[in-house]
Amino acid sequence: MELTRRDAVAALAAVGATGGVAVGVRRMQDREGGEDAATDGASAGDPSDRDTNEGTVRATMVAVAEVVYPGEVDGIDEFVDRFLDGRLDGSAHASGLREAVGELADASQAWHDAPVEELPAAEREELLRGIGADTADEDPDGTTAERVRYYVVNDLLLALYASPTGGELVGIENPQGHPGGAESYQRGPP
């Protein structure tokens, strides 16, 4: 099942981000070049936002999504990229996400001597389980495992399953968090 741009927009709406501003800033910086070109506009004035390279964040999130999303989902690259356009918006959440990705990337280098996105899928999953993200309860202020669960694994799962395509995988075209209208609840099963 193909994830679409509409799904990414819906996922952003579900978490209160639109992505428009962040995308615009990022593209402007891309044109201007320089060291900060790969970071989003949110990084200005916040050193922690620059801790993890923008490209690393995006590549790592896509690589993790390929593990935590079901096999029948296509279009993960673009979906995650567009979701991050909005999610990396200069908020405290964006900083937390970068830091959690950075710790995951560090663990990947330490344990597998390679960045997350270059690991085979099985080793990526091993990395996530090794860091404890499978059994941890999400906690934005918790241990590494709890923060990877919160900012990486669960951010991706929230994005998917609050989107129309993610909902349809389960049998609900208007999942909780998606403003899919006040008609679908009236309809019977397809």
Place this chain on the structure above:
Amino acid sequence: MSGAESVGDGRSGGDGTTGDDVDRTPVPNADVCVVGAGPAGALVADRLAADREVVVLDAGPRFDPDDRLARRERAIRPAYDRPDVWDVGGERDAHENAGEWFYPLNHARVKGIGGSTLHWQGMVMRLHEDDFNSGTVRGVGPDWPIDYADLRPYYAEAERELGVAGGSGVDNPHAPPREEPHPMPAFEPSYSDSLFAEACEELGIDIHSVPNARNSEPYDDRSPCVGYGTCQPVCPSGAKYDATVHVDRAEAAGATVIDRAPVQYLDHDADRVTAAVYATPDGGEHRQEADAFVVAAGGVETPRLLLLSESEAYPDGLANSSGAVGRFFMDHLFAGAGGTLDEPTRQNHVGFYTSACDEFYDDADEERAPFKLEFFNYAGPSPVEMALSGDDWGDPLLERLRDGYGNHVAMGGLVEQLPRADSRITLDDDRVDDRGNPVPRIEWTVDDRALSTIERANEVQVAILEELGAEVEWVAGPDATGPAYHHMGTTRMSDDPAEGVVDPDCRTHDLENCWIASSSVFPTSGAMNPTLTIAALALRVGDGVDAWL
């Protein structure tokens, strides 16, 4: 700005109106001081603001509307408990439970501009005629000193103010009489309602629409419902009514609303309140004087404030010559049952219900409490929430979601509890809040009539579910019941100053310039959600205050 943890704590920053640069000094020459910016206080303020100098004091913050989606994310994510969604808790909201039954107070309220309508579900029924005459008609509890007829025009006005989508009584033969249709058409029944309707028809049980304070079409410059599915505790679209609607309107008409200004006590002489003494975030304390005072702080904080205002003249608490302040604390009891079918039931598309059954309500008597039944549209787990918990991901997670979602059905119901003097709110002897004031101590008790009525509601629910072909997997009976988060009864209304705190106009018997607008004035609770009655009474209080001024 995204992220559940990116939300301000509601106590600073945001839209620039909640920071420490806000002027929280008293308003000179105020006609009316309202304590509490929930639905009652907001409606009173809006009612009076055009012609009177009105000031509203609220203990909680002015929440930034732009944070609603992030608050909604908190509601979905397992890292957050329900009170976290609207920043309830901590020393400000400390309380003690000392009763036979545990009462989860901080799950049951929101402090701030808008009050508990920020997290309510938005169900708005009128009480039935017999609810106002329980003693006479049902043989238990006191009669209200007013009748349904006294409140009927205010009910209609409250429905227009809140914006109610309802069936206008056409499809509900058990609803009390009304003179005009609801302002908006009722929401269409759900798919699962249609399954329930077939079962109910077989059993000869009525099923009908239910009034929602939620836009079924554009109304009052607010959006129709867009199906976020998270009505309780956050509606990001504004389709669900909350009291910020009337706070905004009151402010536009000239009222002053001061947030983060918990009233510490009401200063007074023998027969008048002279000032509301309130604290501010900078550590200051101020006196808001006014000609009239309206206490609208809900069923727990209202009696607490009166008790905190004790004096030589009122050694047992302000306006408490009757001894009834804090007593007769009531809530509605939940009765429910649910299970699964062997077919899809299409749940969790929306977060409200669209069909109900009031058929058994007026069978109430001395032994049987009034109760109503609800047909849920949100039975079973939400796939999104399921996905964020568990040790699995990828294909195994999807398989678990598919197994867990799709064929649940459930019914709920509310049951009246009788007013009991030993069910009460007092001040705790040992614990104080962030301002050094004794916290509320809750002693909640429930009568046997309510418990046996829960069993009766369960019988009907299980019969319907079995007729539907469901495998019944859970029943919330007398041992598993809980409160519906409707605080009532703690400053009861009575003609007799020895029996109640307020008179039929909701003015305190003891103080000529002090009114109470709250479900705390309910002498009995009925089994209908209380907010429409709160709103109707508040509008009536507004008229009473205006006439007195």
